[in-house]
Amino acid sequence: MKYTLSVLVENQPGVLSKVVSLFARRGYNIDSLAVGTTEDTTMSRMTIVGEGDDHILEQVEKQLNKVIPVIKVRSLGPDAVTAELLLVKVACDPQTLGKVNQIAALMKAEVADVSKATVTLRFAGEHDKCETLCDLLRPYGIREISRTGVIALERG
Amino acid sequence: MVKCLEAEGVEILFGYPGAAICPFYDALYNSPIRHVLVRSEQNAAHMASGYARASGKPGVCVATSGPGATNLITGIATAYMDSIPIIAITGQVNLEQLGRDVFQEADITGACESFTKHSYLVKSVEELPRVFKEAFHIASTGRPGPVLIDVPEDVQEALAKSFHYPERADIPGYKPKTGGHPMQIKRALEAISQASRPVICCGGGVVLSGAREEMTAFAQKSGIPIVSTMMGIGVMPMDSPVYLGMIGRYGRSYANRAIGEADLILLCGARVGDRAIALPNQVAQQAKIIHIDIDPAEIGKNMRVDVPIVGDIKTVLAALAERVEPAHCQDWVERVLRYKREFVPRGEDREDRVEPRSFIRALSAMMEEDAILTADPGQGQIWAAINFTQKEGRFLTSGGLGTMGYALPAALGAKLAKPRRQVLAVCGDGAFQMSLCELATVVASHAPLKIVVFDNRRLGMVREYQNSRYSGRHIATHMDGNPDFVALCRAYGIPAALAENNRQAEVLAAEMLQTPTPFVLVCRVDPETPSV
Numbered sequence: 001m002k003y004t005l006s007v008l009v010e011n012q013p014g015v016l017s018k019v020v021s022l023f024a025r026r027g028y029n030i031d032s033l034a035v036g037t038t039e040d041t042t043m044s045r046m047t048i049v050g051e052g053d054d055h056i057l058e059q060v061e062k063q064l065n066k067v068i069p070v071i072k073v074r075s076l077g078p079d080a081v082t083a084e085l086l087l088v089k090v091a092c093d094p095q096t097l098g099k100v101n102q103i104a105a106l107m108k109a110e111v112a113d114v115s116k117a118t119v120t121l122r123f124a125g126e127h128d129k130c131e132t133l134c135d136l137l138r139p140y141g142i143r144e145i146s147r148t149g150v151i152a153l154e155r156g
Numbered sequence: 157m158v159k160c161l162e163a164e165g166v167e168i169l170f171g172y173p174g175a176a177i178c179p180f181y182d183a184l185y186n187s188p189i190r191h192v193l194v195r196s197e198q199n200a201a202h203m204a205s206g207y208a209r210a211s212g213k214p215g216v217c218v219a220t221s222g223p224g225a226t227n228l229i230t231g232i233a234t235a236y237m238d239s240i241p242i243i244a245i246t247g248q249v250n251l252e253q254l255g256r257d258v259f260q261e262a263d264i265t266g267a268c269e270s271f272t273k274h275s276y277l278v279k280s281v282e283e284l285p286r287v288f289k290e291a292f293h294i295a296s297t298g299r300p301g302p303v304l305i306d307v308p309e310d311v312q313e314a315l316a317k318s319f320h321y322p323e324r325a326d327i328p329g330y331k332p333k334t335g336g337h338p339m340q341i342k343r344a345l346e347a348i349s350q351a352s353r354p355v356i357c358c359g360g361g362v363v364l365s366g367a368r369e370e371m372t373a374f375a376q377k378s379g380i381p382i383v384s385t386m387m388g389i390g391v392m393p394m395d396s397p398v399y400l401g402m403i404g405r406y407g408r409s410y411a412n413r414a415i416g417e418a419d420l421i422l423l424c425g426a427r428v429g430d431r432a433i434a435l436p437n438q439v440a441q442q443a444k445i446i447h448i449d450i451d452p453a454e455i456g457k458n459m460r461v462d463v464p465i466v467g468d469i470k471t472v473l474a475a476l477a478e479r480v481e482p483a484h485c486q487d488w489v490e491r492v493l494r495y496k497r498e499f500v501p502r503g504e505d506r507e508d509r510v511e512p513r514s515f516i517r518a519l520s521a522m523m524e525e526d527a528i529l530t531a532d533p534g535q536g537q538i539w540a541a542i543n544f545t546q547k548e549g550r551f552l553t554s555g556g557l558g559t560m561g562y563a564l565p566a567a568l569g570a571k572l573a574k575p576r577r578q579v580l581a582v583c584g585d586g587a588f589q590m591s592l593c594e595l596a597t598v599v600a601s602h603a604p605l606k607i608v609v610f611d612n613r614r615l616g617m618v619r620e621y622q623n624s625r626y627s628g629r630h631i632a633t634h635m636d637g638n639p640d641f642v643a644l645c646r647a648y649g650i651p652a653a654l655a656e657n658n659r660q661a662e663v664l665a666a667e668m669l670q671t672p673t674p675f676v677l678v679c680r681v682d683p684e685t686p687s688v
Binding site for chain 2: 009010013014017018021022025055058059062063065066067068069070071072
């Protein structure tokens with residue numbers, strides 16, 4: 001089972017390593033982790049996507065709550081608003097450029113850079129849409145991918 | 157930093173200086189705080205732990221950067237596993253040199269990440285009062301534990317414009333819960349009223365929260381029998397009619413039977429460690445489980461729980477004791493007490509060697525009721541845990557991490573916290589050699605510690621494991637090269653004697669307890685003596 005945790009932490013050095021070392025030590029895996037500032041400059045929000053059953057999720061939440069600079073831990077359900085930023089560099093030549101462009105237009109991805117042999121697309125959207133875009137581009141030869149990992153907020 | 161420690165009411169430090177902590181030591185020169193110079197930093201942490209457990213206040217240890225700090229790690233991890241409040245202060249290289257691998261640099265906050273309750277790398281002198289206030293607050297409240305403060309040398313040298321020590325710590329992410337949820341307490345009371353074979357299992361949390369009186373009141377009013385884990389030993393006098401004994405792999409069979417046959421188990425401040433309850437899910441299938449712990453993460457971690465109560469044991473037990481009705485379990489109590497009565501403790505006095513189990517029983521009768529006993533992991537720990545009748549005293553051992561070499565420094569820390577109480581360390585010859593350098597610290601601090609060394613010239617517990625698991629293929633468990641311990645102790649100026657049999661051991665133990673100085677009693681033990 002995939003879970004998404006939204007973790008509000010104090011914005012101070014060393015917090016990330018405290019959180020990450022907790023996952024490493026207890027053997028919980030992390031699919032993605034994104035950290036950024038929030039509306040309050042003294043706090044940061046970490047969005048952690050991981051995998052595990054209910055027992056593991058409960059333990060992850062409880063153990064995270066024990067980390068002193070962690071202020072709040074919330075497990076987000078499937079209806080949360082989520083997004084991920086993707087940069088993907090695809091090989092292309094004059095024959096395939098049009099096709100890649102079509103895919104970009106279809107998926108509403110932006111062309112961020114064009115060179116003689118590659119196009120780099122920028123896309124923001126839900127995790128699955130990022131996957132779809134990559135799948136569509138794969139036949140043309142993906143050169144490099146960079147993704148931020150999921151960020152999420154509760155609805156309402 | 158020294159002013160912060162004074163503001164916290166710290167009276168004693170255990171430490172070892174080095175260049176990167178010298179500014180702190182220089183400031184200590186004019187302070188009334190007593191400093192105990194150890195012989196190895198690991199033992200400074202163990203002494204702080206023994207001090208904390210005996211005094212109920214956080215123990216403080218100090219080391220320099222690099223190797224000083226890394227030597228502390230085992231001591232910090234030991235305290236973490238047993239939830240002991242200690243503050244570890246380490247020197248660090250100058251701020252601008254951090255990360256350049258300069259002489260004696262070690263990333264100690266990083267290295268200790270997984271076994272400190274919290275840690276700080278202090279970057280400016282202005283932060284120090286807040287950091288110290290928070291550190292002491294975090295270490296000693298909620299589920300206690302070690303907090304590390306790493307201070308670069310130039311931060312120690314910097315002068316603050318003014319000193320103001322905060323009155324309270326305000327940490328947004330740290331609000332330990334103390335009172336149990338009334339709904340859960342109600343559910344617990346219902347479960348107790350429906351149970352016919354209830355048992356209380358006390359862990360170290362009961363001792364840590366100082367809930368001795370509340371536990372006794374609850375047990376007496378409800379009439380529910382009590383077992384304890386090793387860390388829960390001493391939660392009530394062991395000769396009390398409601399107390400059965402220690403559970404676990406090396407525990408008393410009748411105590412384990414009570415757990416195995418119960419239909420309701422009240423786990424109090426016990427984390428269901430594998431050595432205490434080997435098959436938690438099997439136990440939980442047969443019995444309803446009420447789990448009281450201040451750390452929500454312990455509830456449900458190793459065992460399925462029916463009624464979880466998050467809160468301070470002392471508060472929760474007081475609430476339970478107030479409302480609990482006598483449980484309907486007369487037959488059950490009769491039954492478990494019969495198990496206990498029918499049990500014949502093993503080990504009888506010998507003429508050729510000291511039988512450690514019967515000697516511990518004799519020793520226990522000779523000592524004062526509030527004596528503090530420490531024990532090193534290994535066979536000696538088990539001999540001491542199950543044969544010594546704790547009354548008003550304490551049993552201090554490394555239960556979680558099982559750190560050899562803990563007993564001697566922890567005993568010294570405890571003795572310095574409670575100078576009037578008898579303090580006795582029980583060590584095997586293996587563990588004793590891990591911290592015997594601290595005999596010098598014992599001498600220098602004029603602490604009349606008593607030490608019993610069970611010398612079987614073996615690593616007894618590993619050897620026992622090799623017998624049971626590896627068909628007696630003994631490897632690396634024969635302690636070749638052991639010194640003459642009596643001569644060695646005397647070289648430190650500590651009176652010492654060798655006992656070859658139980659009669660001698662008892663005579664010498666009486667002499668030891670009369671002696672106003674430290675005393676080491678070495679007992680020759682048969683390597684074939686089992687733990688239980």
